[in-house]
Amino acid sequence: SAVITFVIQQFIAGVPDFYDSIVKGLRDAQAWLESGPYGLDGAQVAELLADVQDNITNWYSENQQTIVQTGLDVAGSTASGLGNFVTGLFLVLFTTYFFIRDGRRIWTFLTGWLPRPATESLRYAGGAGWSTLVQYMRTVVVVAAVDAIFIGLGLRLLDIPLWLPLTTLVFLGAFIPIIGATVSGAVAVVVALVGTENGLVNALIVLGIVLAVQQLESNLLQPFLMSRAVKLHPLAIVLAVTAGGFVWGIVGALVAVPLLAIVNGTVRALNRFRDARREAQARGLGEGEATVEAAHADGDPIDAGERAAREG
Numbered sequence: 001s002a003v004i005t006f007v008i009q010q011f012i013a014g015v016p017d018f019y020d021s022i023v024k025g026l027r028d029a030q031a032w033l034e035s036g037p038y039g040l041d042g043a044q045v046a047e048l049l050a051d052v053q054d055n056i057t058n059w060y061s062e063n064q065q066t067i068v069q070t071g072l073d074v075a076g077s078t079a080s081g082l083g084n085f086v087t088g089l090f091l092v093l094f095t096t097y098f099f100i101r102d103g104r105r106i107w108t109f110l111t112g113w114l115p116r117p118a119t120e121s122l123r124y125a126g127g128a129g130w131s132t133l134v135q136y137m138r139t140v141v142v143v144a145a146v147d148a149i150f151i152g153l154g155l156r157l158l159d160i161p162l163w164l165p166l167t168t169l170v171f172l173g174a175f176i177p178i179i180g181a182t183v184s185g186a187v188a189v190v191v192a193l194v195g196t197e198n199g200l201v202n203a204l205i206v207l208g209i210v211l212a213v214q215q216l217e218s219n220l221l222q223p224f225l226m227s228r229a230v231k232l233h234p235l236a237i238v239l240a241v242t243a244g245g246f247v248w249g250i251v252g253a254l255v256a257v258p259l260l261a262i263v264n265g266t267v268r269a270l271n272r273f274r275d276a277r278r279e280a281q282a283r284g285l286g287e288g289e290a291t292v293e294a295a296h297a298d299g300d301p302i303d304a305g306e307r308a309a310r311e312g
Helices: 002-035 042-080 082-111 116-157 163-173 179-195 199-230 234-282 287-295 301-311
Strands: none
Touching: 082 116, 116 163, 116 179, 116 199, 116 234, 163 179, 179 199, 179 234, 199 234, 234 287
16 A cells, blocks of 8 residues: 555656646647648648647646545545554564464464364465465565666666656556556556657657567566466466456455465365375275375375465
């Protein structure tokens, strides 16, 4: 929430400069259309662009107070919610610390209430699901950082308006696989087109940067990192993001892929677990003994589940 608030504040602060850039861009476009290779009639071009500028000016004048009020509301809500944010942050850090330090003991305690065969298989599945989630989060942070660094650097070098909020948007968008990067890149191209002096040239350069970064992601990062982390087909990822966004909005789009990855990793690990149990039963062991042997084939069942998830 703090990151989103920062992006909104930076965007609102940059709106006046962005508006001035649009007006200047319209004037440059008028001069180019009149003196360029097309040689259009100056009066017609001036009238057309004047209408566009009037519409933009009227919209900005009518909504200027709303924009300012929105900024004040965001600042006010941020200040009023600061106490809750600090409390929530402390709680998250506190619980995360103990989950990291004592997560294995907590999971062992929770599953210890179940019968022995169910306990072993559930510990195995839990290890697989947790390992899949950790791999996914590490990978998506790396991918998001690469996207944001290269695209943000290009926006800064080109002096694109609102480059910092756009860079943050690219970083956040990468957490929604495929769709998020496309949308955030398109927004950056549009801002470069309408908000800079050489709009068309800058927009094409930004488009080239976005496409180059996406090629780097799809041909290097995705095959070597993401495919190992989630082991999901791109079509499954797109459908998961679409379904999650349709049902739960942005939150659904964000959590759809990691949830699907956890389910996929857990199911794959349990398939290996069942195969090992069948082999043990084929040697004459009972169901309970076979379950325990399959879970402890590689030592602790939680460790075995994590290894099964990594190996796929």
